Amino acid sequence: MAMLEVSNINVSYGNVQALWDVSIHVEEGKIVALLGANGAGKTTLLNTMTGMLKPTSGEVTFKGERIDNLPSDKIIEKGIAYLPEGGRLFPEMTIKENLEMGAYPSTLWKNRKPDLERIYGMFPILDERRSQLSRTMSGGERQMLAMGRALMSNPTMCFFDELSYGLSPKMAQEVFKIVKQLHSEGITVLLVEQNVYQTLEIADYAYVIENGRIVKEGEGHAMLEDDYIKQAYLGV
Amino acid sequence: MELLKRSFFGGKAAKIQFFAIIIAIVVLFFVPNFGSAYLPLFLAWVITYAVMSLAWTLFSGKTGYVSLASAAFYGTGMYVQAALGSNLPIVVSMIIAAAASFGVAFGIGLVTLRLRGVYFTIFTFGLSLFLNKFIHWYEVKFFHTKGHMVLAYDNLTVYYCVLVVFAIFLLVVIPMNKSRFGLALDCIGQNEDSAQHVGVNTTMTKVLAFAVSAAPVGAVGAAMATTIGYVDPDIAFKLLASFMPVLMAIFGGTHSVYGPIVGAIVFYSLQDYLLRELPGAYMIIFGCVMVAVILLMPKGIFGVIDTIIARRKRGFDGEVIGDV
Numbered sequence: 001m002a003m004l005e006v007s008n009i010n011v012s013y014g015n016v017q018a019l020w021d022v023s024i025h026v027e028e029g030k031i032v033a034l035l036g037a038n039g040a041g042k043t044t045l046l047n048t049m050t051g052m053l054k055p056t057s058g059e060v061t062f063k064g065e066r067i068d069n070l071p072s073d074k075i076i077e078k079g080i081a082y083l084p085e086g087g088r089l090f091p092e093m094t095i096k097e098n099l100e101m102g103a104y105p106s107t108l109w110k111n112r113k114p115d116l117e118r119i120y121g122m123f124p125i126l127d128e129r130r131s132q133l134s135r136t137m138s139g140g141e142r143q144m145l146a147m148g149r150a151l152m153s154n155p156t157m158c159f160f161d162e163l164s165y166g167l168s169p170k171m172a173q174e175v176f177k178i179v180k181q182l183h184s185e186g187i188t189v190l191l192v193e194q195n196v197y198q199t200l201e202i203a204d205y206a207y208v209i210e211n212g213r214i215v216k217e218g219e220g221h222a223m224l225e226d227d228y229i230k231q232a233y234l235g236v
Numbered sequence: 237m238e239l240l241k242r243s244f245f246g247g248k249a250a251k252i253q254f255f256a257i258i259i260a261i262v263v264l265f266f267v268p269n270f271g272s273a274y275l276p277l278f279l280a281w282v283i284t285y286a287v288m289s290l291a292w293t294l295f296s297g298k299t300g301y302v303s304l305a306s307a308a309f310y311g312t313g314m315y316v317q318a319a320l321g322s323n324l325p326i327v328v329s330m331i332i333a334a335a336a337s338f339g340v341a342f343g344i345g346l347v348t349l350r351l352r353g354v355y356f357t358i359f360t361f362g363l364s365l366f367l368n369k370f371i372h373w374y375e376v377k378f379f380h381t382k383g384h385m386v387l388a389y390d391n392l393t394v395y396y397c398v399l400v401v402f403a404i405f406l407l408v409v410i411p412m413n414k415s416r417f418g419l420a421l422d423c424i425g426q427n428e429d430s431a432q433h434v435g436v437n438t439t440m441t442k443v444l445a446f447a448v449s450a451a452p453v454g455a456v457g458a459a460m461a462t463t464i465g466y467v468d469p470d471i472a473f474k475l476l477a478s479f480m481p482v483l484m485a486i487f488g489g490t491h492s493v494y495g496p497i498v499g500a501i502v503f504y505s506l507q508d509y510l511l512r513e514l515p516g517a518y519m520i521i522f523g524c525v526m527v528a529v530i531l532l533m534p535k536g537i538f539g540v541i542d543t544i545i546a547r548r549k550r551g552f553d554g555e556v557i558g559d560v
Contacts, residue, residue: 052432073435088430090423101423105435109416149434 003028003188004049004080004157009058009068011048018044019212021058026157026205031179031189033203033220035196035233041212042192043085046159050082051075062157073105081155085162087146091135095126098134098145102152112152119148140171147178157188164195176202196233200224208233243411253410261403268392276395277463282504283398284456287405288481289488289496294409295449296482297490298421299442301352304478305344305360308367309337309450311472313457315371318384318467321458326389326397330458337454338447345443352428361478368473375469383468386461397459405452409493412448421445487529489536498537 002025011019019041026032036042047053049060051072060068067075076082081102089098099119103112120127123144129137134145143163150158160179164172172195180202183189193199200206203220208229216228223229244254264283268276288306296303313333320329348359375382412418420441423431432438461467480503481496488499506525510518533540 050433071435071437072432073437076435082433084430084433088427088433090426090430092426093419093422097419097422101419101431101434104416104420 002026003063004190005061006045006049007059007061009048009055009060011044011053011055017212019048019055022209022212022214023058024207024214024217026188026190028188029183029186030204031183031191031202031220033199033206034190034192034209035194035199035206036209037194040209042209043161044212045209046082046084046161046190046192049075050080050159076153076155077105077107079154079156080159081150081153081157082159083146083150083161083163085165087142089134089142089146089149092133094131095134095137095145096130099126099149099152102149105153108153115152115154119152122151123148139166140168140174143167143171143175147175151182155187157190158182159190159192161192162194163191164193164198172198196229197224200229239411239415243414257406257410261399264399265396268395273391276391278508280391280395280398280460280463281508282501283395283402284460285480285484285504286497286500287398287402287452287456288477289484289500290405290409290493291449291453292481293485293490293493293496294412295421295442295445297485297496298418298425299445300425301349301442302357302482303360303446304357304482305341305363305450306453306481307364307473307475307477308344308360309341309453310457310477311364311367311371311469311474312337312340313454313459314386314461314467314472315384316454317458317461318386321387321462326393326459326462330397330401330455333458334451334455337450337457341450342443342447345446349439349442349446364473364475364478368469371472372469383466383471385466386464388465389462391463394459394463398456401452401455401459406493413493417441417445483526485536487526487536489533489538489540489542491535491542492538495536495538 004024004026006022006024008021008023009019010017010021022041022045024032024034024045034042034045044053048055048068051067051070051074055068058068059066062075062078062080065078067078067080070078090101093101096116099116100112103109103115108115120130125141126145126148134142137145163175163179167175176198179189179191183202191199191203200220200223206218206220206223207214208216208223216223216226218226224234243250245251264279267279288310292303292306295301313330313336316333316336317326317329320332324332344360344363348356351359372382375384420431420436423434423436424438424442428438457472461472464471484499484503485496486499487503488497489495507518507522510521514521529536535542
């Protein structure tokens with residue numbers, strides 16, 4: 001049984017259907033990638049799995065429990081952390097306050113202090129700048145902060161949306177290194193990316209989504225060799 | 237408990253603030269003994285506006301949802317007093333008024349706080365107008381008259397009543413700003429989607445804050461109704477009661493609890509003076525002051541002070557004016 005199971009979900013914004021009969025599963029301890037162009041439905045799928053959108057049909061289960069009818073804070077408490085596209089930080093709040101918000105759900109809030117120390121240990125740069133406003137940080141530092149905020153909830157599974165977007169190649173590599181490190185510590189990762197090559201290099205399994213439908217899936221390295229992927233996403 | 241400790245005794249600044257508030261309230265308690273007979277009424281109005289302005293800041297200042305509903309909550313309080321004031325002690329009717337305003341705000345919030353931006357503002361503006369017209373219709377239909385008498389109290393009693401509301405509100409707001417709830421409100425103001433992502437139930441948080449901010453406004457409305465002795469819909473739901481708290485808060489600055497208070501003191505004093513000395517020109521001068529404030533100090537008086545302190549600390553060279 002997969003850790004995360006999405007079965008045949010349909011999602012609509014009003015009259016416009018964004019996801020059609022989408023199914024994915026993520027095994028514990030794996031890195032799974034979700035690839036696709038802008039507007040393909042990647043973020044919609046993430047928003048559905050994190051309780052921001054409700055599917056019109058189908059279900060999402062996490063560790064065997066249905067989560068598609070739960071509010072976001074309950075899903076976070078179950079161990080899913082979500083790093084939205086662009087980090088989505090709170091610009092006028094300090095680094096410390098931004099991190100604290102990562103432990104907002106009530107059961108986590110009480111234990112936020114040790115979590116804060118753990119994150120400072122992971123990202124020393126955040127420790128040095130605790131009381132700096134997040135808007136004064138560079139793009140890479142902001143991404144670190146966003147990761148730190150996501151990890152505040154002690155997740156067993158992380159969704160990363162467009163981690164490398166807007167970062168320099170060097171910084172992007174840095175960020176992927178952190179993902180690999182989290183993975184080696186036992187965290188299951190769902191990566192949503194446009195940076196197809198780098199993502200497939202580290203992914204165990206990958207799904208390709210187009211126009212709201214899953215059109216292809218397979219092992220990460222096998223996908224790198226796939227003709228369709230090569231043509232459509234790698235430009236070779 | 238830990239939150240209260242941190243808010244009032246955590247660090248030097250918090251301690252100074254706590255004792256300053258206590259001293260200020262004690263002083264305010266005795267001040268009426270040393271002034272003219274007009275002083276308690278004057279101070280009661282200043283405190284009323286301070287409460288309204290602080291209440292506006294608590295919700296709109298934090299979340300960025302500009303509310304023009306102050307008059308609706310204030311008027312609700314006045315009408316509760318008109319209805320119950322003759323039979324109940326003023327303290328009891330004030331508590332009921334606070335609860336009524338809380339209820340109105342909660343209900344309205346549930347319906348409207350899914351609206352964003354200017355739509356919310358327009359709705360809250362309409363709410364005051366609606367209550368005005370509705371109560372007018374109700375009075376004429378069922379009582380065949382416009383307006384109600386309110387049992388009058390002496391100015392000193394009213395003054396103590398609003399002072400107590402002010403003190404309680406201040407001692408609630410300061411820890412609230414530092415609490416998880418206050419942080420969630422800040423988050424909503426800065427990035428509502430993101431607040432949702434980290435698990436904030438944004439709708440409930442907004443509705444609750446809106447309702448909490450309405451309660452003290454209802455209470456002071458009830459108290460002040462007794463100084464007028466009569467309410468009708470145009471007095472209770474006067475539009476100025478919606479706009480003044482906003483102007484005062486912007487003038488003082490919405491990033492601390494002192495901004496709205498200072499704004500209320502300065503604005504009400506100015507209004508009081510101009511109304512007496514230059515009744516014809518008062519609105520013109522008022523308008524000019526407001527335009528100047530928005531142009532010259534968009535973050536209010538306390539924003540200017542903050543900038544000066546920050547410059548001192550950084551030695552004039554390090555101010556980072558942020559990109560986002």
